[in-house]
Amino acid sequence: MTDSTITDTTTTPTRFDADSLMSEPDSTGRFGEFGGRFVPETLVPACQELEAGFREAWADPAFRDDLDTILRDYAGRPSMLTECFRLSEHLGLRVFMKREDLNHTGSHKINNVLGQALLAKRMGKTRLVAETGAGQHGVATATAAALMGLECKVYMGAVDVDRQALNVFRMRLLGAEVEAVHSGSRTLKDAVNEAMRDWVATVGDSHYCLGSVMGPHPYPWMVRQFHRVIGDEAREQCRAATGADPDVVVACVGGGSNAIGIFAGFVDTDARLVGVEPAGGAAVRHGVPGVVHGMRSYLMQDEYGQVEEAVSISAGLDYPGVGPEHSWLSSIGRAEYPNVTDDEVVEAFQLLSRTEGIIPALESAHAIAWLSREGHTMQGQTVVVNLSGRGDKDVAQMMDVLGDRGDA
């Protein structure tokens, strides 16, 4: 690693709230025709209370200072922007990685969770409910709950409990109760259903700590605001390192929280915004507008409107829908949503490990896989990749795929 440069800004992140294309959704929680609040009547008052609570907290400098402080002193923000010289040379590009993998708990998920946990406490809630796919959001939620003295219950599809056993143990170690969900496809979508059922029954004292930019209003907007720190930092860091904005910004998309976070910092620049979906869960490319989990958005469904199961090597992207703001950014042509295959992801997982000494999460490897496949069309351009998480959790699964030597 003699030829890597680390760019680490220590200044406060700049906020681009006012004139951004990605400002507030309308009063019904819509981004264009996407979003809304399609929840059982029992949850409508809770969503309204949450919207009011978030609006008030977000406008309160004391709340923002508290959040900035724990993001800095506990989560380790700002995260670095690392220039990847060997990968750049390999691809003929100038590649920077936004190092969300170096956050406490190993992914970008902590940004949102610390925000929501702080908000839940402020609103007098004593218990957090969460869903998780790969386990990263569940670990982050269990962590925030431990930090702030809140009870925590995490729902996880039974399939994911099996393939992410290490994260299940982490959550339990942190004091959370983990429940395996055996209904439906037994993955992330069913964990969301079960978390919503829990919330319907416990709405008085529980906050649903949703893990992506999805769900009913205000979640897609609120979770984006908690993650926009990624993009705001990256924009400043990229300017400090190159004197300009990047040509391309790329991130993986399941529900789409890490992508929306980094897009928020660049949406008003000329940068191409690229959200990479798994081929087996390409909601934007292959879905049609539908309503599930509280929102209207692109959704993979059969000819009758039954929600289809996503199939991906990465549990965190195993989701048949996508956050409504991504559907909107796609529909207006501001962002593009290509997809990559599991095989391309496995290659990218190895490529970043070999060229930069960074083992990415399988989710984040989707962004690198796209860059690796399409890099030849953008020679010489500057690219910022959101490296949303680290690959430690995926190592056991990849040993099965690659064999013991890791170079199959």
Added chain:
Amino acid sequence: MTGTSSDQSAGTSSVDQRIGRIETEFRAKRDAGHKLLVPYITGGYPGWQDAIRACAARGADAVEIGIPFSDPVMDGPVIQQASQAALDRGATPAAVLDEVPSLDVEIPLLVMTYYNLVHHDGHRRFAHRLVEAGVSGCILPDLPLEESEPWTRAADHEGVETVMLAAPTAPDDRLPRVAARARGFLYSVGVLGVTGERDQLAATATALAGRLKAITDVPVLVGVGVSNAAQAYEATRVADGVIQGASMMRRLIDHGPDAVGDYVAEVRAAIDRD
């Protein structure tokens, strides 16, 4: 009873003022001192047609037919299991609705399903399908008041009565708005939680039914968490009737359609007691 039907529909279009079959029958029965019983049966589950016939024969005032959906967020384990079994057997909205005319029952029928199946089909088309099948009403538990307009416009136009849900969490100023949009009857959610059987009727069940009775003349039925004949009796001391789902489906799953009929008769006898 405060208010009247004309108070409830004041300011809405002439189409909205049409009172449909369910509401007409339910108001007349209620006003005659009869308590209302609406069983829920999952369409496409083995024996579902005979279960509905048994309900009609043994004292139900209407039946709610569930069209199974892949992601039923308001349903607990029993109805989830029934829905999944029906889907695994190839149940589709069209297949379930195609069977309805052959049920040949005298009581009105409603459909209970989730909004994506309606959204995917198209509002007008789905409403029209219901009418063609002879279904009078529709319940969409994940379509709250604020999002309901595109559907209710189509449903009103086709003459399908949209039952609205009211929840214990609603503040006082919300309930009249929900009640004003209710057609057929008003579904008073009995418990904070999803469908399923409980040991006791929650205190919230009678409390909410009482709040609703004080502000609307539309028949008020308690559903979700009404689990046996005794609880149905208790609920109908305040409410105009009850909806029972999980306790019906557990009997259908464990013992078949005749057991559903026996249970309907048992609940009927209980709520008819003074």
